[in-house]
Amino acid sequence: MNNNLRDNWKLKLALLGLFFFFYIAINVFIDPSGLLRSAQEKTIAKWLNNGYGVINAINIDYRKVVRERIAILESKPDVVVMGSSRAMVIDSSMFPGDNFLNISLPSANLEDIIANYEILYENNKLPQKLIICPDLHYFNSYCKSTFHLFKEYDKALERMGIKKKQTLTDILVKVIDPRYIQILSPGYFQESIRYFPAWIIGKIPRPSPVEDYERREKVIRPDGSIIYESSRRERPQSEVDLKAERYAFKHPEGLVNYRSIDEFRRLIFESFIRRVKADGVELEMLLIPIHPRAYEILTNNKLYRIIIDVEEYMKQTFEKEKIKYAGSYSPSKCNVSSTEFYDAVHVKPEALKRLLDELNTRM
């Protein structure tokens, strides 16, 4: 080591540290998605319960919003829909005369559904009818989870008499708020830099309440359903089809390493169904299809043929438990065409309405 280097190494380490200080400072100060604005979910929940829609809810914790709004909900809903973002466009107009609530969550997995139900139960807001829109990845033990409702989930398992092994991820999620990990991520840095000009002039879009829902941006309506942004609603069909192909060819995250139906998840799912029935809630299931091209590609790929078995398993379980169900992951089996999709997995409301009508006619 030469003298110059020996003299300067502390300075150099400080300079390196300074870069990372700037990196974090930019993320913290610009904070384009309001990750550190801890009260925003509570405020959004209040707006929604007071009958307002919400725009610019870009990176909010939907799970917290649901938890908050159920806690302050004034009356029991008649019908509740639970699922992933694929079920989020189901709205109250599809259930005329009913007090309707959609508590679907983006990237929801089985744990979310169970935890959501526990929130309803704990707050004495169990509906008369519960419609669940289960997803294919529910039984994949390798599926990454963005699950945060661990307290409610653990309670629900306890109520169902199921013991769960604590994994390292479970412990880490309890100790470290995933928001703090996200605020350190380079992806968030990229967003912060993009929003830098807006931040300088003080115009970073933050969640705000609205009364009219016919807008260009995405709106969360008071019933919990969403209206997608116009760029998605008006997407040309060729782009939709291309997105579907890309989704299927790029190894969908929830389906990676999906070789078999996980026994533990199966146990939870079946116990959950029995619990809901025991609580006297009318349970129905709606299987939402995926884009025809994506379905074709996935089912032709040996790695993902499990999705046929998963559907078969679900239908057998529903029949065994005498639960009404409609729809299919296969679009051809439920007559949903490629023009009725926003992308590979998100179906337009008109098609969902048709599937719900079919569900209603089932005995």
Place this chain on the structure above:
Amino acid sequence: MAWIPIYILLLITTTIVSYFSGLLLQKQNNEKIRKLILWVSISINLGILFVFKYYNFFMDTIENIYNAIGYHSELPYSKLLLPIGISFYTFQAISYIVDVYRKDIEPEKHFGIFALYVTFFPQLVAGPIERANSLIPQLKAEHNFDFERISEGLKIMAWGLFKKVVVADRLGYISSYVFANPQSHEGPGLLLAMFFSSWQIYCDFSGYSDIAVGSAKVLGINLTQNFERPYFSSSFPELWRRWHISLMNWFRDYVFFPLGGSKYGVWNTCKNLIIVFTLSGLWHGAKWTYVLWGFLMGLCLVLSYLTRDFRKTVAEKICITKFPKLHKVIQILITYSIFLFFGVPFRAEKISDVFYIWSHLWLGWSNPTRGLDFDDFIITLGMPTQQEFNVGVIALGLLIIVEACKSYGISLKEKLEQRNMALRWSFYYLFLFLLAFYGVWNSSPFIYFQF
């Protein structure tokens, strides 16, 4: 490929089996028993690899044969996932056992040191495959804080990250998409995907190797350099001396030489080369596409070996040898083009896709963008936006310039280090900023993790 905690038992088994085999081999003088210990140990290690990596491939092949002869049977398939890094640590453990058997090295008596040799984290999941005589003495040595060494390691890691997240993952948008679905594309799209794919694989793997080498350097350990700008090679043998060096050295020492190497005439040499490269293809993955790729690479090497004198004569006859720099550039381009063309099976999902790509590479050139604007055309190839494409091309251009300079003995890194501190640190800040801002940070796994 998966990281499942219980699979750590495999790593422990490999470590224990190899450790005790080494000790037993040293104690034993009876050659027959030594040979038995060697083969039992190798069989256990390869057996684990077979069960987890090749069993379903084997079953698939049998099923296809059955189907071809009209016999239908339900074969028992395994639902086991491929443990991450298994091919690398298995080969590293085998090299140790063979070296002890050959008495090239003394067996390591300290179990902790040996376990560290097998599981040393920077190179555990994707190499470089280290030899015991190189790594173990370093693991035993005392390492003091050395800022220069740490700084050097961090720079290597940063460069590796650039290759991975700025270049490889961005080029991967097109190559992954087109190779997953080649039937929707024609010549221009296929060629672009092949070109991007070749650089994606190189940047992905050499990026990982740089990160491994750099992080080991920070800890005071020097790992084998795994890549030496292979695309700037002027012949096929040279390319394979500069590509995945630790694996090629492994195959050379533990397969090629024991088969007789190049000692027994031209045809035996050719046969051995084909065997070695076909096996190296199989090592990369349990798919016939990899086997085909390995076989073709071996074949290219054999042809290169057989036509060496002829090519030399032709070059002299057309007087290209009078312009050595031009001659070298032409050789580099020819070598790269051959690697590009015969590299198709490496990325193709199925053998039929390989032949589709080769046969359709020549079509669609009268209307390269299929009547679309260039922006729309590249989006149909899987690139999210034109801007992503531009960033990818610029980053790749920068990488090629840096590597080309190195090939001509010009080190831009050394030039930068000669500048004053303010300039150097301005560059480092800019580099880190660009890395963070232009990196594709949505956790695309390294391609070589699946091997």
